[in-house]
Amino acid sequence: MGGSVSVSQLLIAWGRGEPGALEQLTPQVYRELHKVARAYLRRGRPNQTLQPTALINEAYLRLLDPSQHVQWESRAHFFGIAARLMRMILVDYARAQHAAKRGGAGIPVTLDDCMAVSPNRAPDILEIDEALDRLAAVDERKAKVIELRYFGGMEREEVAAALGLTVPTVKRDLRLGEAWLRRFLGGDAER
Numbered sequence: 001m002g003g004s005v006s007v008s009q010l011l012i013a014w015g016r017g018e019p020g021a022l023e024q025l026t027p028q029v030y031r032e033l034h035k036v037a038r039a040y041l042r043r044g045r046p047n048q049t050l051q052p053t054a055l056i057n058e059a060y061l062r063l064l065d066p067s068q069h070v071q072w073e074s075r076a077h078f079f080g081i082a083a084r085l086m087r088m089i090l091v092d093y094a095r096a097q098h099a100a101k102r103g104g105a106g107i108p109v110t111l112d113d114c115m116a117v118s119p120n121r122a123p124d125i126l127e128i129d130e131a132l133d134r135l136a137a138v139d140e141r142k143a144k145v146i147e148l149r150y151f152g153g154m155e156r157e158e159v160a161a162a163l164g165l166t167v168p169t170v171k172r173d174l175r176l177g178e179a180w181l182r183r184f185l186g187g188d189a190e191r
Helices: 007-015 021-042 052-063 075-100 125-138 140-151 156-163 167-185
Strands: none
Touching: 007 021, 007 075, 021 052, 021 075, 052 075, 075 125, 075 140, 075 156, 125 140, 125 167, 140 156, 140 167, 156 167
16 A cells, blocks of 8 residues: 555555555554543643553554454544543543552543533543443433543544534534533532
């Protein structure tokens, strides 16, 4: 494969076992994952010990695990799964940190400035994970939209393409899902 080849084309080629596809894919995907991880971790606490490189290395190793036999459909499919993996890695990391501190606080993060529950305290990743799981039980699509947007770093247009939705639907799902999460994290929704 020569010239400028898209991530989607490289993922499909790699899935078919074409030689050289993974070597071309790795730097493109790694750069994008690093940008997403850096942006996500920047919203965490200032003394965060988990570095973007560690987060993406772990996510990348899991994404490329040959035992998983994933048939990549597109760039959006790949980064959608990457978003889910990053969320899982951050949750596992927060749980480990919490256990290490024996009752210490989790890792505080925000999905966005508008997601702050109160000006005094941002929810930690474990609270957000629980809230997203609860939202998924009520409305799986809204939870997926939020996960792709905030954990996957996708723009609204990319989320729409990944989920086969229109951009106005994604905007509405984000607005309503964020409102639900604010209520839940603020203690107004049923736990």
